Amino acid sequence: MTSFLEAHDWRFWDQSVSARSRSALESFAADDTLCELVGxxxxxxxxxxxxxxxxxxxxxxxxxxxxIEEGLHVLQTAGYEPIVRNSGGLAVVLDSGVLNISLVLSERESAIDIPAGYELMADLVRELFPEADIEAYEILGSYCPGSYDLSIGGRKFAGISQRRIRKGIAVQVYLCIEGNGSQRAELIRQFYGAGLGGQPTKFAYPVIRPEVMASLSELLGRTVTVQETVLNLHALLGSPRPTTLAADEMELYGFYLKRVFERNEKMLDQNA
Incomplete structure (x- = not known):
C-alpha cells in the first residue's frame, strides 16, 4: 500500500471537524462529486x-x-438523526468518535475490480495501525456485516463500502476510533428489534450481538483519537496541501446535493 500511495499525487479534503454539525447527506453528495471529478x-x-x-x-x-416508524422512533429518541444513504449496505452509526475515510480513484485508464477496491482500503487501515493484527472477514452479529469487516481478535471496528459513478470509485470506510463500540451496536440492536416488531421478512436482517463490536481505543488498549488518525493519514499521503471544492466544482456539488436530499426526503416521507 505504501508504494501505491507514493505512486500518486493526492487531493486531501479534511472534513473531520468542519462537517460534524452538518448532515451526513452532504458527505454522500461530496463523494459523488469527487467520483465524477476524479473519474x-x-x-x-x-x-x-x-x-x-x-x-x-x-x-x-x-x-x-x-x-420502520417504530425503528426510527428508537433512533430519534436516543438523539440520533436517521438518513437513508444512496448506496448499498445496512445501518451504521456515526458520531464524533467515528472517522470516515473516502478513497476516490479513477477507472478512466484501467478498471479496478470490487475486491481490489476493498483490499486497497483494508491495506490503508493496516498502514494507519501497524501495531494491530487487523483481519478482514465477516463478523457475524455486527451491524452492516460484510466480507470486508475489519476486526482485531474477532471484534469489529470498521466496515468498508464502495460507490461507483462515471468512471470514479469512492471506497469508504467507517472507523470506530473512540468511545464504546458495543454501545453503538446496542442502539442498532434496539432499532432492528423495534423495526421488525416480531414480523417475518423475506430479507434476513442481522441479529446484533453488541459484544462483537468495539472501538480501536478499546481494542488497542490505549487512547486513540480521530484527529491523531487524520494527521497520520495526511502524513501517509505525503502531506498534500489540504483543499476544499473549487468555485467551478460547486455547481456539480450542488447537483449531487439536491439529488441526495430529495431522495432521502422521499424515502423517509413514505414512512410519515
Whole structure:
C-alpha cells in the first residue's frame, strides 16, 4: 500500500471537524462529486476524511422494515438523526468518535475490480495501525456485516463500502476510533428489534450481538483519537496541501446535493 500511495499525487479534503454539525447527506453528495471529478480526470485521486455527530445511516433494506416508524422512533429518541444513504449496505452509526475515510480513484485508464477496491482500503487501515493484527472477514452479529469487516481478535471496528459513478470509485470506510463500540451496536440492536416488531421478512436482517463490536481505543488498549488518525493519514499521503471544492466544482456539488436530499426526503416521507 505504501508504494501505491507514493505512486500518486493526492487531493486531501479534511472534513473531520468542519462537517460534524452538518448532515451526513452532504458527505454522500461530496463523494459523488469527487467520483465524477476524479473519474473524468478533472481532479487528482482524492482522500476525504469526515465526521458527523449522532447520525444513523440506513440502507435501502432498513427502510423496508415492516415497522420502520417504530425503528426510527428508537433512533430519534436516543438523539440520533436517521438518513437513508444512496448506496448499498445496512445501518451504521456515526458520531464524533467515528472517522470516515473516502478513497476516490479513477477507472478512466484501467478498471479496478470490487475486491481490489476493498483490499486497497483494508491495506490503508493496516498502514494507519501497524501495531494491530487487523483481519478482514465477516463478523457475524455486527451491524452492516460484510466480507470486508475489519476486526482485531474477532471484534469489529470498521466496515468498508464502495460507490461507483462515471468512471470514479469512492471506497469508504467507517472507523470506530473512540468511545464504546458495543454501545453503538446496542442502539442498532434496539432499532432492528423495534423495526421488525416480531414480523417475518423475506430479507434476513442481522441479529446484533453488541459484544462483537468495539472501538480501536478499546481494542488497542490505549487512547486513540480521530484527529491523531487524520494527521497520520495526511502524513501517509505525503502531506498534500489540504483543499476544499473549487468555485467551478460547486455547481456539480450542488447537483449531487439536491439529488441526495430529495431522495432521502422521499424515502423517509413514505414512512410519515
Amino acid at each position: 473524468s480526470g478533472r481532479s487528482l485521486p482524492a482522500v476525504r476524511t469526515w465526521v458527523h455527530d449522532d447520525t444513523v445511516v440506513l440502507g435501502i433494506q432498513d427502510h423496508r422494515l415492516p415497522r
